Amino acid sequence: MRPDSPATTFARRHIGPSPREIDAMLATVGATSLEDLIAQTVPGTIRQKSPLAFGEALSETAVIARMREIASKNQVFTSLIGTGYHGTLLPYVIQRNLLENPAWYTAYTPYQPEISQGRLEALLNFQTMICDLTGLDVANASLLDEGTAAAEAMALAQRVAKNPSTSFFIDQDVHPQTLAVIETRAEALGWSTIVGNPATELHAADVFGAIFQYPGSEGAVVDYRDAVAALHTKGAIAVFAADPLALTLLTPPGELGADIAIGSTQRFGVPMGYGGPHAAYMAVKDAHKRSMPGRLVGVSIDAKGNSAYRLALQTREQHIRREKATSNICTAQVLLAVIASMYAVYHGPEGLKWIALEVARKTALLAAGLRKLGFEIGNTSFFDTLSVAVGARQNEIVTRGLAEKLNFRLLDGKLGITLDETTTDSVLEAIWRAFGGNLRVSEVEAPASGLPAALARTSEYLTHPVFHRYRTETELLRYMRKLSDRDLALDRAMIPLGSCTMKLNATAEMMPVTWPEFGSLHPFAPLDQAAGYTEMFEDLKAKLCAVTGYDAVSLQPNSGAQGEYAGLLAIRGYHRSRGDQHRTVCLIPASAHGTNPASAHMVGMEVVVVACDAGGNVDVADLRAKAEQHSAKLAALMVTYPSTHGVFEESIREICEIVHAHGGQVYLDGANLNAQVGISRPGDYGADVSHLNLHKTFCIPHGGGGPGMGPIGVKAHLTPFLPGHPFLDGGQAPVGPVSAAPFGSSSILPISYVYILLMGGEGLQKATEVAILNANYIASRLSDSFPVLYRNHNGRVAHECIVDPRSLKNSSGVTVDDIAKRLIDYGFHAPTMSFPVAGTLMIEPTESEGKGELDRFCDAMIAIRREIAEVEAGKWPIAESPLRFAPHTVHDLVVAEWPRKYSREEGCFPEGTARVDKYWSPVSRIDNVYGDRNLVCSCPPLEEYASASK
Structure with missing residues (x-):
């Protein structure tokens, strides 16, 4: 293999300025070298003492070969596990022209609506699809995953319910990961949960709300009208966790009386990806629209009176309400929501109904065959999932299933089997073989549907012309192209957003995402089938520890806000393990991002604001006074570094020491880590935990407003309090899960991993240095036209100004x-x-420009x-x-x-x-x-x- 020349190494392709341009820019800013500039910008007291030792950077050819090797260690079985994750067929026209198209995946959140009309229209299609399928009035533009959406629905229910209870009822047939995420959220807020059978236990329960799985996790399709009526009688809120494909055949939640519906749109063309990213949804009655978390796309007019789209109602409430917010959600899964909406646009209502009928027919056919083999089906009603009583034969059936490359869901004395649109006749016959039979599809009489007649859908859905207009590939291709042409994304021009780090998302980094070895795994598949993922996770975590100076990393949080939440839960768990339940005060600088106080509120902490001085830095005297005032109750400080004002504060070590002296922990927001990689490490200068925005520093694209990833790094004493997951620990971890999947949005982690391998330690440090150079260059060029608000004592800014x-x-x-x-x-x-x-x-230019x-x-x-x-x-x-x-x-x-x-x-x-x-x-x-x-x-x-x- 011919090695890359120094001029064509990946780092040279990733970093925008050439060596000659770097020299010219250094002259403009008045520095003799990059090292001289960094010395003037970053306090010497926190400078990293040794370079990142990642070995030699790999070429793009070598990286792709390495990723092929890792991918080959993942075994793609037919997963029949269900629990909200399904095989699906992503139309190739959508895969190539949307998922793999930088015009879509490099766009930023549509806060500038005039240049975001394409993705805003696609998101409006998504909202319309959700409203139609759920029978509710208003839907948001997506949430992170179904478990998070359920927890958000619980918080919304508590906020709007007329019942003052602090208890929430959970249908015993909800997906287990959803149950765990809800319980994590409830425990931190001091709410109690009641898990049981709605038919027998809900009427007597005093609750502010309840959630029902529809259809149930083990397959039953239940009519919850009586349960909903009972809730409304006591002033409580009814939440449905509903499968959108099933809703093409079933009475929608809104017609059953639901106040809120949530769920996942993953099966609308989005690969399972070992857990994500996927677009969850939330829909509500009109009365609750102003309390709904997340983003909401609305229709307005422009200056000429023409229709135009925009984000409506400022539903990103944490920026408004801060510590009074009921949610810290500031993102969505835009790219995945757009894919799901295009899947619906492509298939239309007739196509979606046909897919659902095929899934239901094959499930009924499977049930008939299993009964023919002498097995009892535990649920008499079903859409796509069967619960089969197997007793002592479970192990032998599972073993035969593995030989057929089938994964079943293990239940107590039963096996769960969930079908989807990828299920073929050969899969049905393989299932029967695993159960000891040798049936052919042609030998099994086609039975009646397993859906209850009383719940058959009669109302129309997807009636808008957009869901009827684009039936050919040519038409859909042109529609997607038309929408993308309306947007301004990173493939057209620099996006100079401070704190958002819109940098190059290189093609080589993106390629493994759509490989089936990464995209087709179920998140609850046996771990030995995900050996490639495990290998990548461990190496990525080790590299992130080396970058940050932390001792352990959890990859579970699937957004920056989730990372904040998980980090504060770790701090809370640590204090409680020491008997310090009284430590509930969180100090937060006045300049902090709105998610900081919202996250603190979500874990039951009391926010105390710390002032900033005239230079934009944390006012150390005020911090010291507040820490002393609340010393007995101090839990944490949340601080962003470099500061939100774009400066490396000289006193960061002192700030950390003050907090530690009063028994608190330091949460360092990792939003600005792009200014530190290879230069300084939070774990070395006093921070205890940080979330790491992989969609900023480590090149995961913003996707028009999501996906993101927010893993957390912690020092050793906080390691036991990283988020657990029932799939991995049986629910025994001190802190429960914050995301539905144990490793978050796993299928986009190859992007950051490949970036690190391509850059190597030297390249990563150079990227940081050039990011700082670019910001100082812009500050120098613009300073005569617009004053630069904050600089350090040397007149320098960090990576933004x-x-x-x-x-x-x-x-x-x-x-x-x-x-x-x-x-x-x-x-x-x-x-x-x-x-x-x-x-x-x-303004943040990043190193890529x-x-x-x-x-x-x-x-x-x-x-x-x-x-x-x-x-x-x-x-x-x-x-x-x-x-x-x-x-x-x-x-x-x-x-x-x-x-x-x-x-x-x-x-x-x-x-x-x-x-x-x-x-x-x-x-x-x-x-x-x-x-x-x-x-x-x-x-x-x-x-x-x-x-x-x-």
Whole structure:
């Protein structure tokens, strides 16, 4: 194999600036070398003493060979385990043109709606699909997984129920991982759970809500109308955990009286992936829409009165309510929700119903064959799952099943068998052989359906034209292309979002994700069938420990917010193990991300805010005073490092020591780890636990707002309190699971693993250094136009900087929104707006952007400042300037009259933009107020839909 030349190593391809450009940028910022710049930026007291020892970086060819070797150690059996995970057939047109398409997977969360119209429409399709299938009024744009969605539903029920009880009833036939995640959440909040049979135990229970599995985990399809009525009589809330494919045949939860429905859309074309990522859903009655967690896509209008999509109601409530929030969810599973919605668009209601009928028919056929072999089916009603009594024969049947490459679900004296759309006649015959028979499908008489007639669905669903329009591959291909063309993703331009680290998601990193050896494993398959995954997990955890200085890592949390939650649960578990149940105070700086106080609230902690000083750093004197004041009750400090203000605080060691001196633990938010890899390690300078945003520092794509991964690293004393999982420990771990699958969203972990192997220790450190260089270069170039709000004593920023245009509002009337929208005309996504300081812009360039793209962005910002100066000079009022009318669309080129004071060219083709390949925003500036006052959160009527699609 010919080795890569130094000029073509992966690190050289990943890191944007060339060596010559790095020298030029260093000259601009006034540093003699990268090492000189880092010495001026990062406190010497926390500098890493030895380089990352990962061995030599691998070439892309070698990495793919290595991943093939790992993948070959995973055995892909036919998993009949069920429990909410199913085999599915992802249409190849969706796999190639959506899942594997960087136009979809490199997009950011749609906070800038004008340049997110494509994925917002796809998410609106998802919400419409969920509302139709569940029979409820409003659905969100997805949640992390079914277990999390169930826990969120419990919290929502407690918030809106009229019954003041602190107990929640759980149907004994819910999926076991869902039960465990609910119990973890309830225990931390001081709520009790009652697990039992709704038919016999619910009426006597005093609860604020209950959850029912529909169909049940062991297969029974139960009519819960009486149970729902009993709940409503006592002012309690009814939650259904419902299978969306079954809902094409069954009476929807809303028609049975449900207040909330949750579930997973995994079986709508999303691979099992050893547990994720998958898009969960939540739908609610209209009365509860403002209490629903997660994101909600709505329909509004733009400045020209045309229909346009946006995030509605500010449902990311942790930013508003902070420690009063009932949820810390700030993400979704957008990419997976879009896949599921496209699966429904492709198949339509007739296609989905046909798939469901085939699954139900084959399940009934399987049941008839098993009865013919003398086995008793435990559930007389069923959709896709059978519970088969096997008694002492369980081991021999399981053994024969393994020989047939079948995985059954092991129950007490029974075996669970779940079929799906991938089930073939040969699979049915293999199951019968495992049960000791030699039946042929042709020999078994086709029986009647196992679905109860009283629960047969009669209402229509997916009636909107979008679910009827795209039946051929050509039509769907063009629809997906049309939507992606409306968005501005990383495949088009730099996305300079502070705290979000939108860096290169290299093709080689992405390739293993869709290999069947990673994508087709059930998360509860026998561990010996996942030897490749296990090998990768262990090596990845070891490497993450080396990067962070921690002693152990859990890969379970499947988002940054879940990582915060898991880390605080570990701290809580540690204190409780020492008899310190009274330690419940969590200190949080005023600048913290809203998820921090929300996460603390979710584990039962009391939030005490610590002030920041004029330099944006934690006010050490105030921290010391608050720590002393709450010394007896101090549980933790949550701190982000480098700070949310984009500076390496000199006092971080002292901060950690103060907290430890008062018996507390330090939770260090890993959102900004991209500024530390290879340079400093949180575990070395005093932190006890961190979550690691693999979708930021370690290259997992943002996918338009998800998936993400938020593993946590801990010091040795917290290791026993990492999240457990009943599949691995039988539910005996001190801290229960925070996610449904034991290893979180396993199928995207190869992305981060491959990135680390490709970069090697030296490449990872170089990436950090260049990320810091790029941020300082932008700060230097923009400082004459926009003040840089925070710097350290050497005048340096970390990997991001905050520019401050607030004074311009007084001098010109320009707002941060005006700047953000005008940047769209230049072909850029806006920086992070008004966080952590209202009215400012936080910019993070990442190491992946070369000098040319950085200069293009800086030139655009400087040109915008010149336009603001023209407003200040009186050339035109702000209300009549290009800034206020931005973004400009192609409609502005063809409108008959042009009454504005600036020319079309000035508006549509601002200085420095290319005319040939210019990005055009599909809509003008969106009216947010109109969207909230006229809330529409499912697909609008045909005539409006047609208008929005033009």
